[in-house]
Amino acid sequence: MKLVVRYRCGECRARAGLLYLGNRSHVLETPCLLLCTRKGLPTFIPPDLLPSIHPDALALHASPLHFFDSPSAKTLASAGGLHKLISLPGYTVAAIARDFVCIAEHGSSNKIGASFQTPFGRRTVKPVDYMDVINAMQPDIWASLPDEVPSWVTHKRNKQSVERTLNWLDSCISLKKDGMESGLGCIVGGNSVEERGFCAQEVAKRDVSGFCLSGFGLGESAEERGLLLEAIMKNLPDEKARQISGLDLPEEVLQAVSAGIDVFDSTYPHSLTMSGLAMVFPLDMEECLSGRTSENANDVGSDFTKINLRAVAYRNDTSPILESCRCYTCSKHTKAYINHLLNTHEMLAQTLLDIHNTHHYMNFFQAIRNAIQGGYFADFKAWFASRRQAVNEGILVSSAA
Amino acid sequence: MHRTLRWIKRCINAHKRPTEQNLFGIVQGGLDPQLRDTCVKGMVALDLPGYAIGGLAGGEEKDSFWRVVAQCTAGLPEDKPRYVMGVGFPLDIVVCSALGADMYDCVYPTRTARFGTALVPEGVLKLKHASMAADFRPLDETCSCMVCKRYTRSYLHSLVTKEAMGSQLVSYHNVAYMMKLSRDLHHSILEGRFPEFVQGFLRKQFPQGDVPEWVCNAMEVAGIDISMCCAPLK
Numbered sequence: 001m002k003l004v005v006r007y008r009c010g011e012c013r014a015r016a017g018l019l020y021l022g023n024r025s026h027v028l029e030t031p032c033l034l035l036c037t038r039k040g041l042p043t044f045i046p047p048d049l050l051p052s053i054h055p056d057a058l059a060l061h062a063s064p065l066h067f068f069d070s071p072s073a074k075t076l077a078s079a080g081g082l083h084k085l086i087s088l089p090g091y092t093v094a095a096i097a098r099d100f101v102c103i104a105e106h107g108s109s110n111k112i113g114a115s116f117q118t119p120f121g122r123r124t125v126k127p128v129d130y131m132d133v134i135n136a137m138q139p140d141i142w143a144s145l146p147d148e149v150p151s152w153v154t155h156k157r158n159k160q161s162v163e164r165t166l167n168w169l170d171s172c173i174s175l176k177k178d179g180m181e182s183g184l185g186c187i188v189g190g191n192s193v194e195e196r197g198f199c200a201q202e203v204a205k206r207d208v209s210g211f212c213l214s215g216f217g218l219g220e221s222a223e224e225r226g227l228l229l230e231a232i233m234k235n236l237p238d239e240k241a242r243q244i245s246g247l248d249l250p251e252e253v254l255q256a257v258s259a260g261i262d263v264f265d266s267t268y269p270h271s272l273t274m275s276g277l278a279m280v281f282p283l284d285m286e287e288c289l290s291g292r293t294s295e296n297a298n299d300v301g302s303d304f305t306k307i308n309l310r311a312v313a314y315r316n317d318t319s320p321i322l323e324s325c326r327c328y329t330c331s332k333h334t335k336a337y338i339n340h341l342l343n344t345h346e347m348l349a350q351t352l353l354d355i356h357n358t359h360h361y362m363n364f365f366q367a368i369r370n371a372i373q374g375g376y377f378a379d380f381k382a383w384f385a386s387r388r389q390a391v392n393e394g395i396l397v398s399s400a401a
Numbered sequence: 402m403h404r405t406l407r408w409i410k411r412c413i414n415a416h417k418r419p420t421e422q423n424l425f426g427i428v429q430g431g432l433d434p435q436l437r438d439t440c441v442k443g444m445v446a447l448d449l450p451g452y453a454i455g456g457l458a459g460g461e462e463k464d465s466f467w468r469v470v471a472q473c474t475a476g477l478p479e480d481k482p483r484y485v486m487g488v489g490f491p492l493d494i495v496v497c498s499a500l501g502a503d504m505y506d507c508v509y510p511t512r513t514a515r516f517g518t519a520l521v522p523e524g525v526l527k528l529k530h531a532s533m534a535a536d537f538r539p540l541d542e543t544c545s546c547m548v549c550k551r552y553t554r555s556y557l558h559s560l561v562t563k564e565a566m567g568s569q570l571v572s573y574h575n576v577a578y579m580m581k582l583s584r585d586l587h588h589s590i591l592e593g594r595f596p597e598f599v600q601g602f603l604r605k606q607f608p609q610g611d612v613p614e615w616v617c618n619a620m621e622v623a624g625i626d627i628s629m630c631c632a633p634l635k
Contacts, residue, residue: 039559041566046573048547070534070559078537079556087551119563347565 001141001181001209003030003241003262009377013233013260016372019241021140022181026058026092030241031257031372033365034061034094034265035358038101039071040086043270044347044354047088052328053355054362059092061265063099064133064142069120073136081138094141095134096184096212097125098148098245100267106149106157111164114147127171135177141263143212143243144172146186151219158190162199165214173207184212184243191220193231200235210241213261217246222255229259236260250281250305250364251388254381257368264365269357273350276342277306278321279360283367285376285383304387307335309353314339327359328352402429402436406443413447425484427455428473432465441476451482454502458487467496467619474501491520491582495602496616498586499595499623510575515568517561520578522605526554528571533558546577596625603630 005017019028033056035042040062042050050057062082067073071085079085082093098104101119108115113126130145147164149157165188172183185208189195203211213232216225236242243263244256248271253264272279281304282288307314307321317339320330329338329352341349371380409426416424426444430436444452454473457466470485477483484504485497494505510520519526521541526533536554548557548570560567589598599620603612610632620627 038564038566041560041564044565044569046547046566046569047551071556075534075555075559078535079553085556347568350565351569 001241003210003239005239007373007375009258009372010375011378012258014257014372014377015260015262016369017262019262021092026090026140028059028092028263029056029369030262031253031365031368032056032059032263033362034059034092034263036100036265036267036270037062039066040082042354044273044351045358047086049328049355050088054327054359056362056366057358058090059094060088061094061096061099062137062139063102064095064097064130064137065099065102065116065118065123065125067133067137068118068123068125068129073132076133076136081136083138092141093137093139094143094243094263094265095137095139096141096143096243096245096265097130097145098214098265100270104148106147106153106161109147109164111167114145114164114168127168128175130168131172131175134172134183135175135180138180140181141184141209141243142181143184143214144169144186144208146188146212146214148188148215148218149190150215151191151224153190155192158192158195161188161190161215162195162202165199166202169203169206169208182207182209184208184210184241186212186214187232188215189228189232190215191224191228193227196228197231197235200232204236208240210243210262211236213242213244215246216244217248217252222252225252226255226259229256229261233260250384253364254368254384257372257377258381266361269354269361272306272357273353275308276310276349276353277308278338278353279306279357280322281305281360281364281387283360283363285367285371285380289383309335309338309349310342311339321356322360325356325360327356329356329359402431402440405429406440409444409447409449413449423450425449425451425453425482427453427486428477429456430469431456432461432469434468434472437469437472438476441473445476445478449481451484451504452477453484453486455486457485458489458507463493463613463615464618466493467500467615467622470497470502471500471619471622491579491602492606492616494579494582495586495599496619496623499599499620499625501623510579511572514571514575515562517567517571519557519571520575522602523608524606528554528558528561530558540571540574541578544574544577544581546574548574548577596627599625600627600630603627 002020003017005015007016017030019030037060067076076085083089102116105115105117113124115124127145134142145168147161149161165186169185185203185206187199187203189199241262242260244261245265247253247256248266248268314335317335320334322330333352338349338352371377426449428440428444430440474483482503485502487507488497488505489507489509517529519528519540533554538554539549541549561571589595612631617631
């Protein structure tokens with residue numbers, strides 16, 4: 001894996017570049033977004049529809065934790081790896097142990113392994129089992145097994161998690177199959193700036209291809225996160241890739257990009273879909289500031305970030321989710337139809353919403369890359385924050401608020 | 402049945418777009434031949450663009466079911482579509498087609514997919530079964546749908562009933578299977594080899610020759626010789 005940084009933001013650590021994987025057969029433009037999956041495939045979007053979502057929709061986040069029951073590591077190995085199992089050979093697969101299906105149970109983890117609550121019961125995952133799955137998956141990118149803890153644990157538990165994560169990183173490195181790329185080293189440390197810095201230094205000493213920033217999105221505030229990211233980043237080599245899990249909101253992504261993160265896996269599009277919400281935040285700073293976009297002030301209960309398609313107000317709304325959006329859902333279907341599908345409990349609602357939300361979020365990442373390349377990322381980030389502020393202060397308010 | 406005849410007349414009167422939409426009348430009458438006869442005659446007198454055969458697919462005995470279909474197709478006009486509502490299983494579709502029906506609708510392919518059952522020429526594949534976990538063949542070797550081209554029974558076994566994608570992929574295949582069945586029926590009739598198609602179909606589904614009696618009876622009335630598919634009676 002090789003990261004080539006092409007553009008940098010003058011005012012912060014943000015950078016845009018190209019991530020070369022494997023034998024240079026896969027290239028990802030960074031900062032990039034990995035699509036979340038269940039057992040290898042997206043939740044609602046079948047493989048024949050994936051190419052139409054977005055030209056960048058070629059990188060998947062497949063959590064190794066999904067492969068401890070069925071399909072098992074043995075099935076993966078028989079199939080010849082995850083790419084073959086899911087029949088998506090041209091796609092990039094990143095195996096990272098943080099997802100929305102299997103939840104880490106920091107209270108049950110011990111020095112033998114990390115404990116997770118899964119759909120098939122509670123499992124303690126040891127590094128040797130973990131690497132069985134990683135080796136069987138043959139992913140393009142993989143991260144070691146972390147002992148993730150939320151921000152509110154005791155200082156003692158936090159130190160324990162750093163110690164375990166470093167031990168497990170060393171185990172994972174030694175258990176890696178010959179010929180496979182080295183993985184991302186997980187950096188934990190909870191809410192402690194000291195522990196984060198220490199862990200980052202230690203992981204940087206190991207033979208890793210990049211860094212997986214773990215334990216975020218687990219209760220830390222935005223201010224705390226900023227300090228923790230800075231504590232990590234100043235101890236990491238610039239030329240290796242940095243990946244983060246657990247951040248959802250656009251503002252959180254912007255903060256992390258600002259700190260120098262290159263790869264994101266996010267469940268934000270998916271969690272919006274599951275709640276019947278659709279993303280509508282504008283992406284074009286120029287268009288918006290010049291007043292050329294028409295934000296529909298009739299969007300009921302809208303905070304101009306997302307709309308709730310279950311709302312009765314949309315029952316007869318024959319306009320698409322977003323006029324300017326060119327995704328399949330917005331090209332072919334209306335808010336009224338999706339409202340109807342949600343009321344009749346049809347899976348098509350989730351499929352259509354997932355397509356739109358994924359497309360929109362990928363466009364957001366494209367806008368970020370454009371901003372870094374164009375030298376206006378700091379302005380772009382400030383504009384985004386000011387919109388949120390305006391909503392909170394009631395300046396940008398919908399007529400039905 | 403009488404109510405249906407009254408209502409179709411009211412529907413015709415209320416129908417504002419008769420030149421753009423086809424209003425089919427549904428023949429009712431339960432399993433009673435006389436009621437069915439009255440209804441068929443009443444519907445035919447109205448000269449509708451097409452006729453549906455309803456009131457079946459409700460779990461009645463197959464032996465009664467095929468006789469009602471046969472009676473209706475015999476009495477309905479030759480040059481108008483006959484739509485058997487709620488049918489159904491591939492075997493039922495083959496039998497009803499032999500008896501002269503043209504159109505069908507059914508939730509079966511997708512509903513059974515959601516419960517982990519795939520439709521194949523041999524019958525059904527219960528993907529939840531433990532034996533599927535290590536079966537690396539596609540659902541159907543002869544099927545060219547997207548799912549059979551890409552995925553194995555083993556992977557689908559791990560998805561069905563647990564993942565939304567499992568429902569989607571097996572539904573996709575099952576619908577493709579039904580579309581292929583329709584195409585095959587259509588072409589075999591056009592090419593004058595319908596009896597051979599039926600024989601092949603039954604051999605695949607009943608390799609031991611245990612074709613159900615109701616199918617044998619129905620095919621006899623339909624004029625299709627399937628004696629070579631049936632094991633000799635004991």
